[in-house]
Amino acid sequence: MTDPLGVRRQVCFALYAAQRALTDVYRPILDEFGLTYPQYLVLLVLWERDAAGDGRTPPTVSELGAALRLDSGTLSPLLKRLEVAGLVRRRRSTRDERRVEVTLTDAGLALRQPMCQVPRRVVEATGLTEAELVGLRDTLTRVTETIHRATERS
Structure with missing residues (x-):
């Protein structure tokens, strides 16, 4: 049995x-690229949004969290490390100060091709x-x- x-x-x-x-x-x-797997996932979402070129506003931290099923306690330090590495930029939304938008830097955009x-x-x-x-x-x-x-x- x-x-x-x-x-x-x-x-x-x-x-x-x-x-x-x-x-x-x-x-x-x-x-080889100095990334962790969760950082890679964040970049995938940002590259996908950038490639769509649909003129949408940059994703917020909470939108990234929803897309990746990550809570802000996990996502915030991850984004901070990506920002220190010069791959992303975080800034408060001009429309709503409670929202933090995340955008790719030139270095973050340039990393897409080798990835x-x-x-x-x-x-x-x-x-x-x-x-x-x-x-x-x-x-x-x-x-x-x-x-x-x-x-x-x-």
């Missing part, structure tokens, strides 16, 4: 172990095809959204 509580049978453990393994792949790659190699290197490290990773990402996104919707209703 198979134990339903066996650790290797748990989805949570598989996700946890995979997340740790992926972090181990990202760490040395991002170290384009990161996804390819991660794909290679996983041993999966790009299509398999896209399918995995889509499944995990669906699981996350379903759980968030369910917990918001509770």
Whole structure:
């Protein structure tokens, strides 16, 4: 009889172990750029907003937190380190002083191009095809959204 509580049978453990393994792949790659994984995620959101070129105002700290599912206690020191590194700028909104907007500096914008190699290197490290990773990402996104919707209703 198979134990339903066996650790290797748990989805949570598989996700946890995979997340740790992926972090181990990202760490040395991002170290080359002097970035941590959470800093990389912040830059991805800012590059995406910048590339959209839709004239929207820069994202606020709270909008970045919502996009990355990070609380301000985690995000604020992270942004401070990115600012000290010269990659982002934080400033109070001229429309609402309670809001702090985050923008990329020229150095932050220039870092985007060399970072384009990161996804390819991660794909290679996983041993999966790009299509398999896209399918995995889509499944995990669906699981996350379903759980968030369910917990918001509770």
